[in-house]
Structure formats: structure tokens, C-alpha cells
Amino acid sequence: MRRIILVFIVLFGALTGSAQKTQLGTEIWIEPGYSKENITKWCKISADAGFKDIRIFMMWTHVEPQLDKWDFEVYDWMFEACEKYHLKLQVTLNPNQPAWHYGKEYWGSIHSHGIFSDPKMKEAAAKYIKMVVERYKNSPALDYWWLMNEPYPTDGENPIKLAGFRIEMKIKYQDIRALNKSWNSDFNSFDDIKNVKEIYSAEWAAAAPYYDWMNYSNHFLTDFQHWVRDEVYRYDTRHPFTTNPGAYLSLYHRQEASAWMPFLDAFGLSIHPIWHFDMFTNEQYDMGVAATCELGRSVAGPKPFWVAELSGGNSIFYFCPSANEIAKWTWTGIAEGAQKIIYWLLNARTSGNESGEWAMLDFQNEPTERLKVAADIAGCLTRDSVFFNKARPLESNITILLNRESSLTYARKKQGEAHIEAAMGCYQALAEKGISAKMEQAQDFRWAKSSGKAVILPSMITIPDVLVDSIKTFLRHGNKLIVLGPTGYFNEKEDCRFLNFPFKDEFGSEPKEIRSIENRFQISSTDGKYTFEVSKNLGIIRNHTATPICKSDNNITGIWNKNGNSEVVWIPSNVDLGAWKFDNNALSKFLTDELVNYSKPQPFEFLRKTKHVVMQTLFDGNAYLTVINNGLDATNAVRLVNKLNKKGTVLFCTDKTRIEILPDREITLSPRECLVILWK
Secondary structure, three states, X not given: OHHHHHHHHHHHOOOOOOOOOOEEEEEOOOOOOOOHHHHHHHHHHHHHOOOOEXXXXXXXXXXXXXXXXXXXXXXXXXHHHHHHOOOEEEEEEOOOOOOHHHOHHHOXXXXXXXXXXXXXXXXXXXXXXXXXXXXXXXXXXXXXXXXXXXXXXXXXXXXXXXXXXXXXXXXXXXXXXXXXXXXXXXXXXXXXXXXXXXXXXXXXXXXXXXXXXXXXXXXXXHHHHHHHHHHHHOOOOOOOEEXXXXXXXXXXXXXOHHHOHHHOOOEEEEEOHHHHOOOOXXXXXXXXXXXXXXXXXXXXXXOOEEEEEEEOOOEOOOEOOOHHHHHXXXXXXXXXXXXXXXXXXXXXXXXXXXXXXXXXXXXXXXXXXHHHHHHHHHHHHHHOHHHHHHOEEOOOOEEEEEOHHHHHHHHHOOOOOHHHHHHHHHHHHHHOOOOOOEEEEOOOOOHHHOXXXXXXXXXXXXXXXXXXXXXXXXXHOOOEEEEEOOOOOEOOOOOEHHHOOOOHHHHOEEEEEEEEOOOOEEEEXXXXXXXXXXXXXXXXXXXXXXXXXXXXXXXXXXXXXXXXXXEEEEEOOOHHHHHHHOOOHXXXXXXXXXXXXXXXXXXXXXXXXXXXXXXXXXXXXXXXEEEEEEOOOOOEEEOEEEOOOOOEEEEEEXXXXXXXXXXXXXXXXXOOXXXXXXXX
């Protein structure tokens, strides 16, 4: 039996991440005026719920209410209470948002996502960091320093950004004449560069200033966080660092998180479905949480991955997650390898923006059903700690790739989130068949070290020059590539690659034409098995040596090509976006068939495609755990294919009437059910 398990691991791929028990925690909102009694009570409630972590904001405007007058009283109470109840503190620094008395620019906001504009403010920010770190670095409650909250690069122009941008442009272009030619501008020197947005927003503007400014805005955010980390490290070399970008699935291209990892010790994401999941319906929220975690875990690499903020309560004007939703999202995070899941938040703010919202306590400071279900999950993690201490997500041999260049291009062309929507079209098509796929950024993917892998490129409209050779190397190593939509239409300068296609040999064909037809139409496979829904773009191929697999009005619209041990499937029409927007049955069947050899090692999948049901799997070297979530607010039915003939036991379920899982039987899922099964 041990030999079978070892063989299975080799076939399926390496386990990912470092082994560590998943811990739950919560944000406790504190500010001047809150009582020591309440702070202590909230910490006790958290400890009683089985939470291990408490996150707080160390608000600059609160701790320095007047210039050089410091007040840490409420924070001292929090550290004292956490020490009393053996809770670990996650301290979010706020050096990007100076206190009000530093200038009118800082009036009003108490915790901004932006960064101050005056270079002279670095000295004041450094002082704030020193005061905070020196005060609390020796507390046994302190766990991690968070560099800032939900870092996001603003695109506005200000003195501190312009200074760095001018330096970076000089490094890139060397001569101002080279920049002027690329930008269609006439600056006398790099020191004269300004009004960049006006330039890249001009009619028929050159592409270069847009990409230069966006990329630098991303770099600026990276540099600032690195500076904060270095400032903290001057006073505290013992405690680790993290940060928590928000809406990462939509905004990954504006948060160059891979470049942050050298100075981070863990990587966390804020996941608030009601705020971050505009592209999803409520029925798809579970899938959105899973895909976001996949993308985040790929960035973290061998370092810990966290769900650093997870909606815990009500947003009065929009949506309140039920206890079932809390269970589904929490278990999804666990199954995706999150080592900490921290709810936003325990107690509601009493005033200001979001007052009375998001809390897991009611207005009488009593636990809601949402808090009770989180406590139940914390209890499961403790009772089955032997499994959870070792368990990690199984790594799929199938990867859906994103790249920030494509998302930037679609944004410049005012096409919204077409790239990520296309990726989600593929992700959902596989997930509803119970087939796991990774989500990763193209620059992070190990092209040259992959063997026996399949990669999907969904409407990756921009393929930068550096990626061309990587893709060719990947194919030379005998892997499989599925290419959909107008992938590779541009390079990073918006030169049209289809006029001189670099993959003619690998694809055995080249693009002939892209036609914008209509919002919704269909193309069919030559064997009649698949009729794909297409959104807007019809891609026509000029074939050389490949095998046609799709046609439309006698035009070849899809090919399959074998070149040595490699395999390429290419459909340059928007079948990925069509699946996302209209109907994904054909794409689901097609991808399932094309990837059967790559999904075969997965121990569980669905017998048939089941709408709005998704599954994640953990493995500890012997036993498996599956998390099955029903996104529908109605009963749903799914039948598992149990490839290893394991016996399943219900570990957790939101349906309290469920007793056991019978082999080879259809599972009827109650509305919004979360079903967690341990297989031995």
C-alpha cells in the first residue's frame, strides 16, 4: 500500500507549501475611547472561540494625536490582554498615512491605501515606526509586523513618485531623445518629465508612457513597503513581516507581489467577496475564494500563505454572509493551504465609515451564528491536528496562467477584466467537473523545469518578448499547451505579433485573421462533439502542418499539433470568454477530454459536470480531505468518482442531518452546504 501511495505522489506532483497547523483569528477594532474592559472581553471571546491570532491597526493618527505627543494606552491594553489569553498579535503598521497635524493633505483619512506625496514625510514616518517598534518588540504577544494595510498603487502624480520615476526612466532609456521618440514627446531632460497621465491619455496616444507609468507605480509600492520593512528591521530583527493586498484576483497586475517575497516572510490576501468579486454572482463566490487562494499561494511559494482578511459579517447596504458562507469560505482557505485565516472583524466600529458593520458579534457583543460556526471549525482543526499539521494541498498538473501585461493591455483598451474572466471561464469549466487546476502568473511559472504538465493560456493578449523563449522551452520538454482567444496578439510594446507570429513551428500554423463578429455566436469542432459559445472575436488560422479540429464556414478556427513530445491545442476565438459569459458545457467537456491524462492522478472528481459545486483536496501522506461546496441557494446533487476506493467520514458539515457518505452514491447537497469529508 505504501508503494502505491508513493507512486501516486510522484504521478500527481509535489505537495506544496510548508507544513503548519492552520490557525484562525480575527481583527479587533480598537481606537482611543475604547475601554480596557471591552478590549479584554473581546480577547477572551476570541480565545474561547479557539482563535489563535488577533490583528490590530496601529493607527498613526491615533498614537500621535499631536506633534511629538504619543499615546499608546489602548494598544498597551490590547497587548496586555493578548498576553493574558495567549493570543498572537498581528500588528498592521500605518506609516503611509500620516496624522492630521502633518498637513491638510492628511485630513480626514485615518488609514489610507495610498502613500504620502511629500518626500520629507519619510523622516516623520521613520519616527512613527521607531516609536511603535521599540515599544512592542519585546512583547511575547507580538507575532508579525504587517507593512501596511491592503497596499495598492495609486496612479496619481506627486513629487515623491515623480522623483523616482525620472530616475527609472533615465535608467531605462539612457538618452532623453530615446524616451521622446517612444513617448511622442519633447522633454529637454529627464528632470522635466511631468503630466504623464495627460500624455498617455491623449488621443491616439503612444503606448509606452502608459506602460512606463503603470509599471513604475507598481514599483513605487514595492519600494515603499521594502523601505518600511528595512526601517522596522533597524529596531527588531526577530519578528517576521507580511502584507495583505486586496482584490488580488482582479488587481494582481497592479500589485507586483512576486517582487515583495524577498522581504516578506508570509504572504496574505484580503478576500471580501461582496467588495472584490464584481465579476462573480453569489453562486460563484466559493469558486472565487478558491481561485484567489490558488493565485496567492502560487506567489507565496515555499513561504506561508494566509487569508489575511476574510469577511466575517454584515455590510449593511450590500450583503451579510450566512454561517454557511463563513464555513464554505473558511474551509476553502484551509483546503487551499492557508496557514492563517483572519476574519474581518470581531467587533464593529462604533463610528465613522463601516460603523456597525462586518462584525462576528451582534450589537450586544454576543456571538452570532457566524462566530459559532468559525469556533466549530477551530475545534475541528484542534481535534484533528495530527492530520492538519501534516496536510497540504495536492498540486495539480494543470495550470491556468495569467500575466500582468495582458491585464494592463485590456485596461488600456477599456476592455475591463477580459483576461481574468477568460481564465475564470477555464477554471470554472474544470472545477464543475471536480478537476483541480492551479492559477499562477506567467512570470512565476517554472517553464524550464516543467515535465508532464499542461498549461492553459486564456486570452493572454500580450506575451512579452521574454516569455516567447520560455514557452518554446516548455514545449521542447514534452508538455502540453492549450491556447485560447487572441493570445499573443501583442508584445509588451503593443507591437502586433500576429503580423510575424513567433510560434509557427510549434503550432504548425499561424494566425490568418481576427474578426469581431457579434457579442455571442458559436463555432463547432470538426468531429461534431463540441459546439462552443464565443464572445465577439472569431480567430481564423492559416494551417501548415497541424490537424484542424474546428471550422467555421470552411475557415479553420482550431488546430491540434504534435511536435516531438509536445502537444499544442489552439483555438484563437474567445471560447474562454464565451464559456464565462454564456454557457460553459462545451468548454468543460473539451478541456476534460483534452486534459484527461493530466487529471487522471487526482484522487477524486465528479462523474458529471455539476453547476456551482466546487471541491478542494488536502493530503497528509496517507489520508485525504475533500471540501465540497454547493454555491446554489437550492439543493444540488453531485456524484464523486473515488479513484482510490477510500472510505469517507464526515468531518464537518453545515447540514446537521448528514450522517455518513455512502460509496458510489449520489450526494444530495442542501442549499449553500459545506461538506468536509476525511478519506482513509
